[in-house]
Amino acid sequence: MTTQQVWTSYSDDLKRFILSKVKDDAITDDILQNTFIKIHTKLHTLKDITKLKAWCFTVSRNSILDYWKATNQTFEIANFEAETTLEEDVHTEKDCLRGILQGLPKKYRDPIFLSDIKGLKQQEVANNKISNSTCPQTHCARFYGLLWLCTK
Numbered sequence: 159m160t161t162q163q164v165w166t167s168y169s170d171d172l173k174r175f176i177l178s179k180v181k182d183d184a185i186t187d188d189i190l191q192n193t194f195i196k197i198h199t200k201l202h203t204l205k206d207i208t209k210l211k212a213w214c215f216t217v218s219r220n221s222i223l224d225y226w227k228a229t230n231q232t233f234e235i236a237n238f239e240a241e242t243t244l245e246e247d248v249h250t251e252k253d254c255l256r257g258i259l260q261g262l263p264k265k266y267r268d269p270i271f272l273s274d275i276k277g278l279k280q281q282e283v284a285n286n287k288i289s290n291s292t293c294p295q296t297h298c299a300r301f302y303g304l305l306w307l308c309t310k
Contacts, residue, residue: 159207161198168211169194172218179222189225193218 172193177186196217204213262270272278 159201159210161194161201164197164201164210164214165194168214171211172214175215176218176222180225185225189218189221192224193221196221 169190173186173190176189176193177183180186180189193214197214200217204210260267272282
């Protein structure tokens with residue numbers, strides 16, 4: 159499949175998804191363009207073409223996060239956790255963690271989300287305004303300790 163075919167098939171869906179997260183048409187167009195640059199340069203690395211749509215949404219989600227990191231913006235975690243419904247039933251480790259996170263108190267949920275799902279370092283989590291946690295390392299350690307006890 160070519161980039162042009164991907165654009166024809168998914169650009170409208172990706173644009174609506176990006177717009178739902180950033181709420182600005184000009185920024186949405188910029189992020190969509192960056193997304194398709196990444197898709198164009200990395201399309202050959204996709205091993206299973208049946209997962210193309212999910213992969214495109216992952217690329218766009220990462221482009222949104224890159225934009226927020228570049229502009230030092232914060233965002234509402236609850237809004238970003240809402241995933242796009244895909245027809246494929248793909249299950250990953252992050253899906254499991256996301257389900258567990260939803261049942262946690264906010265003081266544990268935010269540091270874990272920012273470090274394990276968003277990929278921030280724990281020092282960045284401590285400096286982040288979203289996580290009102292003064293000791294994210296302690297909260298992450300407690301969470302993983304509780305998670306370990308639950309699996310026994």
